[in-house]
Amino acid sequence: KLILVTGRELPDLKEVFPELSIFDKVVAENGALIYTPGSEEERTISPAPSADLVDKLKKRGVKPLSVGRSIVATWEPHQATVLDVIKKLGLELEIIFNKGAVMILPSGINKATGLTAALSDLRLSPHNVVAVGDAENDHAFLRASGCSVAVANALPAVKETADLVTKSARGKGVEDLIHKLIKLDHLIARKRSRGVLLGTAHGKKIYLSPVETVLIAGSSGIGKSTLATALTERLVEKGLQFCIFDPEGDYDGLQGAVPLGDASSAPSKDQLLELIDKPDNNIVVNGLALKVDERPDFFAELLPGLGSVRYRTARPNWLIIDEAHHLLPKKREDTR
Known part of the structure; x- marks a missing residue:
């Protein structure tokens, strides 16, 4: 998806750049006006001038x-x-x-509020946004995005705000950034605070990068689910969406998450996809009502729909699979 976030007024913008149809959304007037080129719909999110x-x-x-x-x-x-x-x-x-x-x-209207409104329309999370800017009015939406980038000619203060700074200036810097994104499919922000805090080691804070995979392993009863629950608390703090597959009901009553299924009723694929469509929903898929030999088929049935959501939106940001051997037994070939 491509979103233009600008301080310009829409008529002026259309005059200087008629090809607005390349954008999925345009945030104009420094966040006050949301324009959809495909439908030519305009809406303001703040009052008219006095x-x-x-x-x-x-x-x-x-x-x-x-x-x-x-x-x-x-x-x-x-x-x-x-x-x-x-x-x-x-x-x-x-x-x-x-x-x-x-x-x-x-008061309170800026590029970040406008971007938030546009992302809500597109069912996208700001954590999955790469934002590019160069001037004073870009600080707010750069901070609100998952990865912020300043072009080489940006103001020094903007470079300080940004996670990354391009080697080239202006449009060439943006072009290089897009090529890098297409090649790598992700960018690693240099600010470690963008990740999820795991703890400290030798006096230094250890962060979990959004692109890393974690295996929590060990014997029964040592606190694996407790550790995973603590991790979800950090995800909630960061506003990162998660979906937990919980075969044995270990996450029943988890704060900050919507329960799906219980000991007497199995969750459905349609319910999961409806809930996951909203970026603010975290979900616990409780498979306790399913027999052990039913769980792999249930999980395999859910994966294509969930994969489609992740393909379109890069959400949920985290999948947590508890008791993975229940859902992903070695003998299966269709859940790799």
């Missing part, structure tokens, strides 16, 4: 002055006048800078 504000700015000689569906914009050095007018009118507005541009928006 008429008093626009009138006062014009009377104070602020120009150029652009008024969008929600945004009001001008250029430096008018920021002092803008701030003074906002203060005198008692409005709850923010000033956001963009390499000389001065953008006025309702």
Whole structure:
């Protein structure tokens, strides 16, 4: 999926770049307007500009002055006048800078909120987003994304925010990034805090990368499920979606997760796919109602649908398979 996140107003954007159809979503006006090129649907997620504000700015000689569906914009050095007018009118507005541009928006509206709204439409998680930026107004949505990238010509502060910095500037940097993504299928963020904290060793924090696979093994009763449960708590803290396959009901009542199935009723594939479609849902698939010899077939039946969701959305971010020998016996060939 391709999303454009910009401070520009939509009419201006269409004029300077008519090929908007290449994007699945466009977040314009620095997060205030969501546009779907395929259907040409537009919707704002913040109020229209105050008429008093626009009138006062014009009377104070602020120009150029652009008024969008929600945004009001001008250029430096008018920021002092803008701030003074906002203060005198008692409005709850923010000033956001963009390499000389001065953008006025309702408090709390930025590229991150706009991106969140667009991702909700697409049923995608911000953890699966690679975001690219270069200016002051990019900090919010870079921090909200799973992997943030600054192009080589970005402001120094933006480079500090980003996980990665491209070697090339501007569009060439983005082009190189896309080629790398296609080749590797993932990017490893340099900021270790992007991962899941496992614990400490020799005084250093150890993080689990989102692309790693973990095997928890050992004899019965030593706390394997307890450790896995602790891991889910860290996933919830990070907002990472997980799905647990629980053949023996060890995760019954797990906080932050929706239970599916119980000791008397087996979970269904349709229920699982309906729940997993929403990025905020974590799911425990309880197979206690199934006989031991039924469990491998049940798991094999669920995998294609779940694989399709992961292909489209890269979710759930984590699959946790408890008692793996129940669901993936060595003799099976159809669940590799």
